[in-house]
Amino acid sequence: MKKKLGIIIVLLSIVITWMAWLFMEPVREISPMTGYSQLLASFSLVAFAFINFISTRHKILDNLFDGLDKSYIYHKYLSISALVLVILHNVTIDIGKKTERGLGIKGVKDPYAMFGSFSMYLFIALIFIALVAKKLNYERWKVIHKIMIIPYAFGIYHYYGSATYAVFSFKPYSVWLDIINLIGIVSVAYSIFFYEKLSFKYKYKVQNLEKVANGTLEITGASLGNDIDFKPGQFAFLKVLNKDSKFPSHPFTISQAPKKGEIQFTIKALGDDTKVLTEKLKIGTEFIVSGPHGKFDYKSGAKNQIWIAGGIGVTPFRSFAQSNIDDNFSVDFFYAYNNAEEGAYTDELQALSKDNLRIHLFNSKEKGFLSVEEISKSVNIKDVVDVYFCGPKPMRENLKKQFKNSKFRVLIFNYEHFQFK
Template sequence: MTKGGAGQGTVFLGMPFRWLGPGAIMVLAGAYGIFWSLARPAGEPVLGHVGQLFGGESVLLYSIALVLVSTLPHVEPVFGGIDHAAIWHRRAAMTATILLLPHMELAANPEATSLGKTLAVVAISGLAALVVWAVLPRWRTILPAPVRGLVRTLLRTRPVRLAARLLGGYERWRGFHRLTGLFLAAGFLHGLLDASAFEAVPALRWSYVAIGGTGLGFYAYRELLARHFLPHHDYQVAAVQPVAPDLVEVALRPLGRPLVFKPGQFAMVYLETADGWQRHPFSISGLALEGGISITVKALGDHTARLPDVVQPGMPAVVGGPYGRFDRHRGTAHQVWIAGGVGITPFLSWLRSLDGELHDDVHFFVTSAGPSPFADEVSAIARNQPRLTVHAVDTEADGRLTPEAVLAAVGTEPRELSVFMGGPDAMLRQFRKAFRGAGVRRANIHREYFQWR
């Protein structure tokens, strides 16, 4: 498949990978809702049946969420990368939790069993806690701007700070998150025990069993079997090189068979630090000495904030993967690369792996608060790449980069452009919306989600 000037090749390659999975979720949810509506037993109250429908949809979406984080190799290409699958996992779980509210209000069954009621309480409490805990670190992107100041004030109060210490950080959340399947199992059994529609319409019962059983089966696979099938590679920290006050490059040396990856991919890295083992997805910024790999670590949140201080040469590491479908070869002949802050990492991997000249016209926008620590390296590479134009934007001196400034600097018809972006979520959402409004094809806008867990 060759790349057409207007992006025909990218439409063919990108659309199925990025939209087949999300489209399938919507079709399944819609079809299941229609099936429940058509199968309402005679005499079943409408509101009560609607309430049970919401419960069934919730089980369906939670089952889909478990499939998306099962780490099965076939899931990633359907969603265009494990990072995109993780985003849809979160969306499915949040939607499923919201559907539990009308389910609780409408699906009251006077003949409900005491065991079923207990299981319902366990399921709803656990699943709601998981979702709330997951979105708390992203409260700035959820709440409207006028109330954020009030929330910041509340976060500084003693009770809230005490609660934050009790909840702990990423590792404690991750351990609790592994209970998702058990909470789903409780809700699933509650439905089997108390759903009145199942007695009259066996097809509803067996479809429910198939959906819930599938989700729980994938959960069991991930918790009990996945570790035996997924490739993991033993590494050792070879060097730790500070590149900015809160940014370090960590070189990992293989102790056995090295990881084989494509530039732009990321890996799940387990590091044994002075604070114990820590796990996080890191973009691979390039090859290191002795056949190793290099990752760039920035203090982004509670999990990575102390890594620059506690990672030392000689410490062991385990690398799983590679993952991701962030690939410049899926772009058109005219490309825009936008890197905000540590979002430059996959682009560094692309540049450091170049063997010969670029065959596409590329405008690379590097934006950072202050001079980019990689500016000299990127400029040196660009001097040997006549088709690569670098635009360094220091937001402290030049102001923020805007989509309008990008399009004006490139000067290419938007429908002929492919855009690749990495950086803060709020920035990339703004840029994506502006590029779509300017005429850039949806299938030609690619981004890496590196702030997911």
């Protein structure tokens, strides 16, 4: 139930909107279709409020959606739903007006209608661009999402100008939507204008840089103030302000177990931004951190577990392994990497191996791709297990399918949903 709390709140908000609308009387005579059309618009405003709140990256989202990474799945589908509702509103409001003319209901010229249409068409264009930009890089994706404030502002303006209800009355429907819109407006203003200034509370200085694998850099930072309080497996947003190695905020798993006065990220150059970071970062450079986030925690799983890492996906598991696995858990950790040059922390992980944490290194150049068949050679398939995965999406989907078709009794296949480079 806790994992579904966020979607329950979203659905409950929709129900409250509908129930309040049932008891709201328009200020002039309208057709039923016009009324229903405005209800659809109200639903879209609820969706946009949640979309904007998710964009704040507030820590409460980890509890509402079982992790900030998962909240962005809801962000995606809420965005699609909101756009569909806006389009339906645009279609049905025209039908409603035609119906009113047919019934002889005197219409009123609406100078705010054009703002609604502009909002809709701009949303369509930006969402299309955002879908394409997702294939580019994280920073471009963020910029496009910030521009969303423009059609949202026009949509809010359209609502307060065009609604046939007393939008500033003390009727439950009006008060409820005013609260919803206030949440949306404050959230979008915070995420665009204040998040970068207020959320990055922790400051560090690079005290060590080490190449731990081909194209993979380990960054160790010494605290310049308060330490970030995190759990093994969580991620944080890192931002470098130095003009020579400036790096925009980006999510990375914290690759080391909690250690007073220190934080560590291990970053592989997978995209343009990360490549610049790994090439230009120097000892002494200061960086700031926001977070922590995430619910990727083996302690919430079953007694018997299988951990699978692909490439740089080793980072959360390294943090787990360093934190001393509780004796109540029995873990088999499979770490797959392309070749010896790209295997990070292999010696360290072997040294961390013990009775309840069995390390299985898998050099793909020598052994081929990791498969469930290979895993079954080292794990008792009769045990009920939870699988924890971190690595490339194609590898994840392939292994999920293999587990489904195997004799393994997998309770949950756990993974995080960030795929940004």
